[in-house]
Amino acid sequence: MSSEYDVERLLRWRSARAEADAPPAPSARQLIALARPWWERLPEQFAAYVERLRGQQLVYAHAATTPTQGQGPYPVPALLVRVAQEVESSARVLYLSVRDGRLRMRFRLDADSAVAEPRLEVTFVSDDQSRPLLEAVASQSTGHEYHLEVELPEWLESIWSELRVSDRMPFRFIMHAPSTAG
C-alpha cells in the first residue's frame, strides 16, 4: 500500500538510492595523482603557456615603458585558459600587500576579457623559473576585479615585500577556472 510521503522523505530516499549506486571510491593513490598541480600533470602545456606569455611580455615591454597615463599600473601579461582556447589578456594590480608571510592582492582584468568564472585559479610564473612561483585562487570582487590572499614562500616574501603597485611586476599570470583544473 502506498502511504503519505512528503518531498523531504522522497529526497532522502533519492539520496539513499544515489548512495547505493555510487561507483567504487577512488584509491588514495589515484586521488593524490589527480591532486597534483596542473603544471606537473601537463608539463608540456605549462612550457607552451610560459613561452606564449614571454612573447606577450615583449610586446608589452615595447608598448609600455611606463604606466600609461590614466590607465594605472603596468599591465601584467595574463593567459586565460578557456575550455576551447587560450586568450591572451592582461591584468593590472590595484593593490598589493606582503605582510606576515602572506600576499594580498587585488587586480583587474582588461575589459576585453570576458570571464564568467566567479573564481579563478591564478598561477604566477616568471621567465627564469621552470616551475611556477605560486598558485592561488582569486575570487571576483566586482565586474572584472578579483582579489586573492595566499601564503608566500619565504624566499618570495623577502623579494616581494618591497613591491609597489606602480612597479613592473616580476610575474605573469596563467588563469583558469577551478572546474577545469581537475
Added chain:
Amino acid sequence: MSVLNALCDRLVSRDTSSPFVMRDAVDVRARETPIAVPAPDVGDRSDAWLIDAVRRDPMDERALDALVARHWRKLFARCRMLTLNGDEANELAQSAWCRVLRGRTSLDPERNFGAYLSVIATNLWRDAARAARRAGPLAERRLTSLDAPMSGSDGDLAPLVDLLPDPTSLSEEERLLLATDLDEALGRLTPRHREVLIARFLEDESAAEIAKREGRSEQAVSGWVRDALADMRHHLQHWRHEPPREEIR
C-alpha cells in the same frame, strides 16, 4: 630481499645468544620470499585520527584510503543530487577530494569532516553553475528570477507534507520512474533552490544556518525552501493519485 637480509643481520648481531632470534632469522632467509608485513588496520580509527595522519608529511596513504572509503558514498550522493548526473557527480566528488588534498596541511581534525566535504563540493558546483549561467545567453534573466520576491503559488501556508507515493510500495520499474521524475523535478529548480533544498533536508541545516552562510535573511531562505517545495510538488503531482502496486497488477 636486501631489506630482509639487513634486518636479519641486525637481529643476529643484536642478540646472537638467543636461539629464538637466530631461528627466525634463518627461517626468513630460507624461505627466500618476501613477507608481506600486515599493515595495521586504520579503518576503525576516528576521522580525527585519520585526518591527522593525512595532514602529516609524508602523508599516510592508508589513512587517506580509509577516509575516502568512509565518506565516498555519502559525498557521491550529495554530488549526484546537485548535478543530477552520475558522471558529473563522480567528477565533482573527486574534485572535492582534490581540493581537500591540496589544502591537507591546514585540515582541522576536530571539524565535522563529512559536512566539510559536502560544503566544498557544493561550493565547487555552485561556482560551476554560476559560471555556466553567466556564460549563457539568458544569464541575466536567470539571475533576475533567482532574486525575485518569493510569491509561491501555494501561498505562505503551503504545507510541507504532501500525498506522494511510498517508494517501498512500488515495483522496481516504478521506483526507477520515480527516481527519474525526482531528478527532473530537481533539475527544473533554480540552482539556488536545489542547493537550499538539499542543505535543508539532506544536510539537516536550519534555515538560520543557511541564511548565515548565504548572507541572507532567514525569511528569504524560508521563502526559497517554500518555493522549492511547491515546485517539487507541482512537478511530482502526477504521482499523487497513482494506484498502489497491488492495483496495477
